[in-house]
Amino acid sequence: MKNAEQVTFGGGNIDRAAQLRDDPQALAEQWQTAQVLVMWRGKPLCQLAAAGDVPGALAWLPATHPVVKGQETEAVFLGRCAKDVGRFAIDISTWEPEAQDTDSVGGFVDLSEQRHPELPQDSGFAELRRIMAHLNRAEAEFAATARAIFGWHETHRFCARCGEKSNMAQAGWQRICPSCGGAHFPRTDPVVIMLITHGESVLVGRSPGWPEGMYSLLAGFVEPGETLEAAVRREVEEETGVKVGAVSYLSSQPWPFPMSLMFGCAGEALGRDIKIDPNEIEDALWVSRQDMMTVFAGDHPTIRQPRKGAIAHFLLQNWLADTLD
Incomplete structure (x- = not known):
């Protein structure tokens, strides 16, 4: 990209x-x-x-x-x-x-x-x-x-090895335990966020508690021992029942809420049937390219525009502009 x-x-x-x-x-x-x-x-x-x-x-x-x-x-x-x-x-x-x-x-x-x-x-x-x-x-x-x-x-104020309170070091980029000498470094949690398409439509979902009309791209944490591609397929199927075929990387975004790195990926859905897991999300739906243009124009009757600054907005905007490559 x-x-x-x-x-x-x-x-x-x-x-x-x-x-x-x-x-x-x-x-x-x-x-x-x-x-x-x-x-x-x-x-x-x-x-x-x-x-x-x-x-x-x-x-x-x-x-x-x-x-x-x-x-x-x-x-x-x-x-x-x-x-x-x-x-x-x-x-x-x-x-x-x-x-x-x-x-x-x-x-x-x-x-x-x-x-x-x-x-x-x-x-x-x-x-x-x-x-x-x-x-x-x-x-x-x-x-x-x-x-x-x-x-x-x-x-992370306490040592993960022995539980002793640790001290800031290296100008804030490390913590050192005075008891066992353990060195601890800032963590970053990998998260995949997926632009899943089928033809000229894109898959979006919403979590409980979101403002009315707010939908976004599906996202989820990468598990230990898992590739980004596998995480994309697993998360989409877990949340919506949609199976995904080819997956490719698009862009990344540091997301300090609290300390994640969002990996924006594109995925090709193998079908459109949706069966949501209510323990994961509240709703999911397919939105056509034309309807998403209406969303971005602020004229859609039921879906509000994704938040500016978030990678979901960035990926959808580039999808609409056909500038993902």
């Missing part, structure tokens, strides 16, 4: 500069002129837009800012943009807002924005899924990296 890396969170062309992660002196030098992204409970600090608008840029702070200063030992080194200054991220999830915006919390999309009294007045924390399609490629990749790596630290 020629435009595979145009997917959201891809194509940022950032230099992760991994060779600096275990070089304390180099990291200290990078920190002096660093731009730092502050994270709060998975939300990046953004430059807030006018009321009703979606933030379109991250709010980077200098390492000298009072909220950031002295945090270098707990900061994650994200890398650089070409010859740009070093980019780091810190997490302040222990902060409790005095006047929490709860009106928009919950539901399928978190529309709330939290403002920290010591941070710039035009900045606030916003849900990454809400803003992901509005960020430029580099900022989207930095934000996704920060969210995923802090999510891993939050759920």
Whole structure:
């Protein structure tokens, strides 16, 4: 797929500069002129837009800012943009807002924005899924990296070998157990998401709890010892009863909710009969190319457009445009 890396969170062309992660002196030098992204409970600090608008840029702070200063030992080194200054991220999830915006919390999309009294007045924390399609490629990749790596630290604070509390190392890219010496690295969970077609129709499904009218491509985790192709066939048959023949790879997307890598694949269905497993999904149906065009135009009477920024939207958009090759 020629435009595979145009997917959201891809194509940022950032230099992760991994060779600096275990070089304390180099990291200290990078920190002096660093731009730092502050994270709060998975939300990046953004430059807030006018009321009703979606933030379109991250709010980077200098390492000298009072909220950031002295945090270098707990900061994650994200890398650089070409010859740009070093980019780091810190997490302040222990902060409790005095006047929490709860009106928009919950539901399928978190529309709330939290403002920290010591941070710039035009900045606030916003849900990454809400803003992901509005960020430029580099900022989207930095934000996704920060969210995923802090999510891993939050759920992997103790050694998987002996249970002792582990310590952050290598600028956030490793945890070391002080008791048994075990080294632990960030995990990424592989997930297949499938553009399953039969003639001029595509197979979509919906999970329980999704907003009314929301359908997407089928997806599922890859199991140990399983190829991507086998996972595609297994997941589709388990969820819908549809058997799949030829499978090919299209594109991938880092999906930091919490720490997955989505493998976009195309599959050719061997038939159209659907028998859903209600323990897996709520509904599944075939949508013709013409009807999917109506969905993307926002004019379909019962199906809403897939969320912009998600790889499902990206794959369907390319399928409609006949640009999968």
